[in-house]
Amino acid sequence: MxxxxxxxxxxxxxxxxxxxxxxxxxxxxxxxxxxxxxxxxxxxxxxxxxxxxxxxxxxxxxxxxxxxxxxxSSHLFTLPELKLLIDAVESSKFITVKKSAELIEKLSQMTSIHQAAELKSNLYVSERVKPLNEQIYYLVDNINTAINRGKQISFRYFHYDQHRKEVPNNDGKRYFFSPYCLVWNEDHYYAIGYSEKHRKLGTFRVDRMKEVEILSADAAAKPADFNLPEFTRRVFDMYDGETKKVMLVCKNDLMNYIVDRFGDEVDTVPGDCGHFRAVAEVSVSQTFFAWVFQFNGDIRITAPEEVVLQYGEMLKNALQT
CATH class of the missing domain: 1.10.10.10 (Winged helix-like DNA-binding domain superfamily/Winged helix DNA-binding domain)
Known part of the structure; x- marks a missing residue:
């Protein structure tokens, strides 16, 4: 038997x-x-x-x-599905070169040796920017475990200086954080939750974290009005500045960009024969201004006045540098 x-x-x-x-x-x-x-x-x-x-x-x-x-006749994944997954792994700036190779090899084992050979022969490895932090997998796992258990985490956070050296934030002290979710945006993982230091909802890039520890303390309760899609749209689309309603005057052929950025419920009205007006709530910051600037005047900020002045000041400073 x-x-x-x-x-x-x-x-x-x-x-x-x-x-x-x-x-x-x-x-x-x-x-x-x-x-x-x-x-x-x-x-x-x-x-x-x-x-x-x-x-x-x-x-x-x-x-x-x-x-x-x-x-x-049928494996767990079809050949086109595996090609998509492998390309996503290979192109991701979040996954290190070593981990990319390991994942691609594992994905290749999800089909026959004949189709695996076809996958490898069609694989193009470009010179994409890849991270060096091999601990990212384990950081994500720790944060996800804390979310599932409803626990706080603590960690150290860093940024790079002009010499590409890691510099600790918060004078090297640990952050205490109640994670609510992990979000993938622009090829990076972010933890969203309540920051004890900032006393508000905040985001931290996972690949900038170090020494993530799951604490015994329960996570702070998620606000009753917390709306993840709205929060991510506001924070990631226009970064975390002061939230204000702005009016934009846009050329008619740029409606796709407005809808892509602010959603299909954005408030728009026709203007003159070549333009329309859009009113949207954004986080006013350099990231928002940079988004407007890329249209070379075809999208203009017209209100409120303080935002128009901020944008003008940014342009003036850019010319001086």
Missing amino acids: AESKSRLLYILKYLWQNTDAEHYATTADILAFLKGNGISCDRKTIPGDIAKLCDIGIDIEEERSRENRYSL
């Missing part, structure tokens, strides 16, 4: 690794693989074993002939 169970597993392993919709294994192939792993059986046993695997939901296609041929 034990050998029968082992035989079924070895047959499944062989079919998984060596067959797909375009590649079959003969009865002789399977028998040779079993023999190589110390299992001997009669060729008449194989059809019955295949039937047992099919009975538990394994999708095996059988082609009857003088010598039956078998293939695992």
Whole structure:
């Protein structure tokens, strides 16, 4: 009985690794693989074993002939799905070069050796910027565990100086933080939650964290009016400045950019024959001003006056530098 169970597993392993919709294994192939792993059986046993695997939901296609041929016609992921996943891993600035290679190798094992070879032959490795911090995986895991348990975390945070050296924030003291969620934005992970130091909701980039520890203290209660989509739109789309309603005058052919940035419910009205006006709530900051600047005057801030003056001051300072 034990050998029968082992035989079924070895047959499944062989079919998984060596067959797909375009590649079959003969009865002789399977028998040779079993023999190589110390299992001997009669060729008449194989059809019955295949039937047992099919009975538990394994999708095996059988082609009857003088010598039956078998293939695992569907793996967990299709080839196009694996190509998408591998490209996402390879292109991610969040995952280190070493971890990218490890993940790609594991993803390649989710299909047959034939399709894995095709995946690798089509893989283009570009010179994308990759992080050096190998601890990111474990930081994310710790933060996610704290969220699931409803616990606070503490950590150190850093930034880079002009010499590309790590400089600790907060004089090297630990931050105490109640994480509510992890958000992926612009190829970086951010922890969103309540910061004890800042006494408000805040965000921290995970790859800038160090020494994340899960504390025994319960996390601060999430505000009843906390709206994650709205919070992320305000913080990540226009950064964390003072929130104000601004009026923008835009050329008619830029509506796509307004909708992409502020959502399809943004308040817009026609202006003159070549422009429309948009009113949106933004976090006023250099990031917002930089977004406006890229349109070279085709999007203009017209209200409120203090924001117009701030934008003008930023432009003047940029010219002076």
